[in-house]
Amino acid sequence: MNENGYDPHGQFPEMPEVKRRYTPEEAGHDTRRKPVSRIRRRRRKSLNPGVLLICLILAAVIGVSLYLIISGKNRTALPQETSGVSAGETTEPLESVDDGRDWYTVTVSEAQIYVGDLILVNASTEYRFPAEAENSITAVSSLKNGYYLLADPDAKLEPKVIESFNKLCSDYYAYSGFAYMQVNSAYRSRDDQISIYNQYTESYGADYAKAYVANPGFSEHHTGLAMDLNINRNGAISYVESDEGAAWFRENAGNYGFILRYPSDKVYMTGINYESWHYRYVGTPHSLIMNDMNMCLEEYERFLKDYTYDTTRIAYNNATGVEYVPAEEDADGRTLIYYAPSEGEETEIKIPKGYTYELSGNNTDGFIITANPDA
Numbered sequence: 001m002n003e004n005g006y007d008p009h010g011q012f013p014e015m016p017e018v019k020r021r022y023t024p025e026e027a028g029h030d031t032r033r034k035p036v037s038r039i040r041r042r043r044r045k046s047l048n049p050g051v052l053l054i055c056l057i058l059a060a061v062i063g064v065s066l067y068l069i070i071s072g073k074n075r076t077a078l079p080q081e082t083s084g085v086s087a088g089e090t091t092e093p094l095e096s097v098d099d100g101r102d103w104y105t106v107t108v109s110e111a112q113i114y115v116g117d118l119i120l121v122n123a124s125t126e127y128r129f130p131a132e133a134e135n136s137i138t139a140v141s142s143l144k145n146g147y148y149l150l151a152d153p154d155a156k157l158e159p160k161v162i163e164s165f166n167k168l169c170s171d172y173y174a175y176s177g178f179a180y181m182q183v184n185s186a187y188r189s190r191d192d193q194i195s196i197y198n199q200y201t202e203s204y205g206a207d208y209a210k211a212y213v214a215n216p217g218f219s220e221h222h223t224g225l226a227m228d229l230n231i232n233r234n235g236a237i238s239y240v241e242s243d244e245g246a247a248w249f250r251e252n253a254g255n256y257g258f259i260l261r262y263p264s265d266k267v268y269m270t271g272i273n274y275e276s277w278h279y280r281y282v283g284t285p286h287s288l289i290m291n292d293m294n295m296c297l298e299e300y301e302r303f304l305k306d307y308t309y310d311t312t313r314i315a316y317n318n319a320t321g322v323e324y325v326p327a328e329e330d331a332d333g334r335t336l337i338y339y340a341p342s343e344g345e346e347t348e349i350k351i352p353k354g355y356t357y358e359l360s361g362n363n364t365d366g367f368i369i370t371a372n373p374d375a
């Protein structure tokens with residue numbers, strides 16, 4: 001096992017077969033027909049331990065070279081976008097192998113359960129602050145366009161969230177000339193959440209804090225995928241839900257991968273009172289499916305678990321919506337597949353050939369593949 005966690009012996013158990021492919025010539029033996037007497041001489045010579053050792057070393061060198069060439073051919077170079085927009089580092093699989101069938105295999109590490117767009121964080125599911133996700137958190141000001149505002153100039157989010165929000169707000173502006181959306185609260189470290197919790201407890205009492213502020217470690221704001229929004233018209237602040245100018249935003253946020261995370265009809269499942277301001281990035285098509293089926297993230301994670309590689313997958317098309325595709329049939333459109341982790345550090349995941357993919361953990365016990373047909 002090297003430092004990347006990749007075990008070549010575990011990955012390629014067929015190695016002995018490769019060894020059998022050496023011809024005697026490759027292994028350093030001369031097989032041309034020779035007079036009997038010469039062969040006899042060579043046989044006697046080969047008993048010399050020095051010559052035997054050199055032959056063995058030669059065979060090993062050629063064998064390793066052959067192995068590297070053959071295994072290199074079997075590996076599939078993954079397109080850049082397969083690892084997600086920003087979190088290439090966080091969702092990159094350890095290894096991808098083309099197995100010559102209608103699926104190719106990707107090996108992912110157990111750590112990837114805790115990163116990705118579909119991470120569930122709630123009162124019973126603690127965020128683990130994975131280093132790779134923390135490292136990619138970025139100052140919004142360094143990437144943002146001019147179509148929205150920041151209440152805190154130092155606000156931070158995951159880059160893919162900033163990119164999608166840029167697009168949402170520039171389209172919003174193009175549609176209605178609206179540029180008053182304001183990011184009021186974005187990424188929070190554990191310490192940030194501790195001080196917010198203490199402030200609320202002091203100002204409004206413990207019950208209020210408990211109802212509205214997540215315990216440190218259990219806030220979605222830790223992920224850099226969530227933000228609280230309001231509307232700031234030249235200093236006049238209003239709610240996204242009640243501002244007439246924000247109707248387009250409310251209706252279209254799902255097209256850009258955002259969901260209203262704590263709807264009023266799901267409090268019993270989210271454990272958080274209705275929050276008209278808290279939007280969460282999950283990416284498409286997940287946001288669209290959740291909206292179509294009126295599911296909050298807790299429900300959606302449970303729903304996805306029924307759709308696996310060897311049972312039924314979910315396919316999503318903008319025109320037709322969700323379709324359920326039996327294992328033996330080809331899917332048309334973006335395809336969702338749930339994987340439970342294998343025992344041990346690594347899980348092999350099958351991706352349909354001709355598809356790139358994004359990988360996300362669910363932050364508890366599984367992975368979700370979003371496979372995208374090649375353009």
Ligand SMILES: [Zn+2]
Pocket residue numbers: 185221226227228277278279
């Ligand atoms: Zn919030």
